[in-house]
Amino acid sequence: MKTILLHLYPDGQQDARVQCALDLARLFDSHITCLQVLPFEQFVGADPLGGVQVYGDVLAALRAQEQAEMERIADWMRNDGVHFDWLQAEGDIGRTIIVQSSLADVTILSQPGQGGPGRLHSASVVGEVVTRALGPIVALPSTGKKFDPAGTAMVAWNGSTESAHAIRLALPFLRMAGSVRVVEVTNDDGAAGECSAVRYLARYDIKADYITEKREGHSTGDAILAAAVRLGADYIVMGAFGHARLMETILGGVTHNLIAGCPLPLLLAH
Incomplete structure (x- = not known):
């Protein structure tokens, strides 16, 4: 870096x-x-x-x-x-x-x-x-919240290429994090099992907890923010979805909603 x-x-x-x-x-x-x-x-x-x-x-x-x-x-x-x-x-x-x-x-x-x-x-x-x-x-964000790599990092994970790429690029920061929480938004009540992102991070000596966040009728973006607040996250690592230049289609709904009003620093990668 x-x-x-x-x-x-x-x-x-x-x-x-x-x-x-x-x-x-x-x-x-x-x-x-x-x-x-x-x-x-x-x-x-x-x-x-x-x-x-x-x-x-x-x-x-x-x-x-x-x-x-x-x-x-x-x-x-x-x-x-x-x-x-x-x-x-x-x-x-x-x-x-x-x-x-x-x-x-x-x-x-x-x-x-x-x-x-x-x-x-x-x-x-x-x-x-x-x-x-x-x-x-x-x-x-405009909240004045500083980006502190040594704080609690929350990784928004969904198994996609974008989220995997974000984790790879975030490694220099995640190595410094006081704690790392890998959060996946789900529609079911299933207990948290194994996660490939957690195994990947472990190979870099980064201990991460895998947590599932039930959607409960909310949007994925709202569920991610709710998890970040509940877990005391200092910043969110996530993949960015999108490809077109028009603002209506340039970003996926989750990415658009989060960067438009997230109270925490975001570490984004496409």
Whole structure:
């Protein structure tokens, strides 16, 4: 876990993302790559004749804001003693994050719709990144709950390729967890038996408990959240389902519901 990609935009959650990156950088002795992306729609518009007009004054103001934030956060990181570099880009936010995440061990975002002014961490952006990025995504909630790998980790398991992939990518974090609970949502009252995910983790010397959570008429997402609260989870590891770019179909219902309003940090992988 040596390279952290940190998406920066001056919204209400930016400092929480910075603090998360700093905490992980110290924990894993990692390098932070800070990424600022200016979306085209903020400084480019269409004129009445069908052409494209660039709002130079808007672009200049946004660049000045970026520079001020860059200086503030760079000072913060230097004072914290971490290694970092900086990337600035213009264009589509989701696509840019995906490209830059190709050699990142983890990417830090905020849960969608909770970023305050600008709402840059919209469901479409986070959904696109989660379902196309090669590495894991840490999605922070607006509750202020910090991502603490040493806390209680809850793994949402359903035997799918996505959930298996999430476990593999989460291994560096799960090794540090104080406890690991593998939770599978079921429709029956059957007692918890053996679980392939628990056996897999045991081979990495990670002791995990296997727990079944009865759906009892609730959605899978609600059942997962109920289990997380009951078990005192500090973060949830889960696979992300989805493939299309349209927000209505980009994420499976469980993934969409959780990233839209989970009070805990999510560690997601597709």
